[in-house]
Amino acid sequence: MKKYIGTKQVEAEPMNMGQAYEKGFLQAGRVPSKTEQDKPGYHVKYADGYESWYPAEPFEAAYRDISGGMDFGDAVTLLKAGSALRRKGWNGKGLFVVKQVPAHIEGDVIPKMQSLPQYAKELILKGKGFIDYTSQCLIYNENTGRADSWVPSISDVFAEDWEIVQ
Numbered sequence: 001m002k003k004y005i006g007t008k009q010v011e012a013e014p015m016n017m018g019q020a021y022e023k024g025f026l027q028a029g030r031v032p033s034k035t036e037q038d039k040p041g042y043h044v045k046y047a048d049g050y051e052s053w054y055p056a057e058p059f060e061a062a063y064r065d066i067s068g069g070m071d072f073g074d075a076v077t078l079l080k081a082g083s084a085l086r087r088k089g090w091n092g093k094g095l096f097v098v099k100q101v102p103a104h105i106e107g108d109v110i111p112k113m114q115s116l117p118q119y120a121k122e123l124i125l126k127g128k129g130f131i132d133y134t135s136q137c138l139i140y141n142e143n144t145g146r147a148d149s150w151v152p153s154i155s156d157v158f159a160e161d162w163e164i165v166q
Contacts, residue, residue, distance in 0.1 A: 007077050008047070009164070010063065012054075015043040020053030027052075069161040072152070078164065079137065088161040094142035096165045097150050105131040 018037035020026050025043055032039070040056040066074065075085050079099040086096045105113070107129040110121050124131060139150035 007081055009066075010047070011045040012042040012059070012063065014040065014056075015053065016040055017053065017055075019043075025051055025053040066163075069163055071160045072157045072162065075162040084165040085162055086165055087156065087159055088163060089159060092141065095139060096142070097137055097139050100133065100136050100138050102135070103133045105133070 015023075015025070016037065017026070017032045017039040020041065020043060021030070021032050023043070026032070042054050042056065042059045043051065044054050044059070045051045064074075069088060070078075078085060079097065082099070084096045084098050107125055110116070110124055110129075110131065113121065116124075137150040138147050140147045
């Protein structure tokens, strides 16, 4: 079998199995025994609004509390998934980073591009005649509307204060 890894953001709160049963979060027909009443777990709410109960051990193996911030590995995973992120420790407020979507730009679009100088357009059209944008990140300033390419600094890489921009 192939191996898979997933990333999704959920909301959760600690809740034992007995409490989950009382609130209707257990699968239909599931009634916990007396010994299961105090079994630790989590009430989980998914992005689509679905709610359920999850036993503590597999939940804690799959999810980590990010309310205090994330490390750069988490940030990269979320950037790949399309999230907008920022660091709590950044001096500039209103900044966030996104991974740009890869795009193939055909030769008929290149002459209309405002982001390239005329000579660069001419060189590109004389060469391959297209642009393939691949992996790149953009940092955006909400206050000024300004966007620049972004490469993480070493302090960004080792920081543990990354957060999702809501």
